[in-house]
Amino acid sequence: MSKAIYPGSFDPVTFGHLDIIKRSASMFDELVVGVLVNNAKHPLFSVEERTQMLEEAVKEYPNVSVIAFDGLLIDYMKEHDISVIVRGLRAITDFDYELQIAQSNRKVSNETIDTVFLTTSIDYAYLSSSIVREYASYGTDVRAFVPEFVARRLQDRYQSK
Numbered sequence: 532m533s534k535a536i537y538p539g540s541f542d543p544v545t546f547g548h549l550d551i552i553k554r555s556a557s558m559f560d561e562l563v564v565g566v567l568v569n570n571a572k573h574p575l576f577s578v579e580e581r582t583q584m585l586e587e588a589v590k591e592y593p594n595v596s597v598i599a600f601d602g603l604l605i606d607y608m609k610e611h612d613i614s615v616i617v618r619g620l621r622a623i624t625d626f627d628y629e630l631q632i633a634q635s636n637r638k639v640s641n642e643t644i645d646t647v648f649l650t651t652s653i654d655y656a657y658l659s660s661s662i663v664r665e666y667a668s669y670g671t672d673v674r675a676f677v678p679e680f681v682a683r684r685l686q687d688r689y690q691s692k
């Protein structure tokens with residue numbers, strides 16, 4: 532059975548992430564979406580909130596599950612018998628960083644782990660969680676970028692700040 536993990540911060544999940552999830556879910560028997568717990572970036576949403584929003588967003592895909600992970604990604608993967616990482620590539624600016632992580636993960640895992648890159652749909656090539664947060668923080672409607680329930684959560688979060 533083929534199993535892959537799509538890791539990230541997902542702060543919050545965007546249509547760009549959901550496009551990668553939809554496409555990779557059709558390539559693997561099982562797709563685990565891994566939400567990073569210990570994030571040095573001081574996320575806007577807690578790991579519980581980020582996980583819960585993702586669960587809501589992927590509920591139509593029976594072979595997709597959402598988990599929170601702490602520590603090294605490859606340790607989680609070894610423990611759960613996963614050998615493929617999925618990442619989305621938006622533009623050449625993503626490439627340097629992604630290549631570095633993919634190659635170091637492969638080295639540190641004694642070449643047992645591979646990373647598969649999907650090019651982001653052209654519709655979402657410009658999109659990132661940080662851009663969504665920035666617009667939402669000024670009260671802009673972000674429903675073109677994220678599911679409606681996520682847009683509401685962003686609105687609530689920034690209104691209460």
Ligand code: PNS
Nearest residue numbers: 538539540541567602603604605632636
């Ligand atoms: O959405 P992001 O923030 O670009 O995702 C980055 C992520 C979560 C994939 C990466 O930071 C990660 O795998 N972190 C877990 C810790 C780890 O394994 N580090 C070694 C490679 S940087």
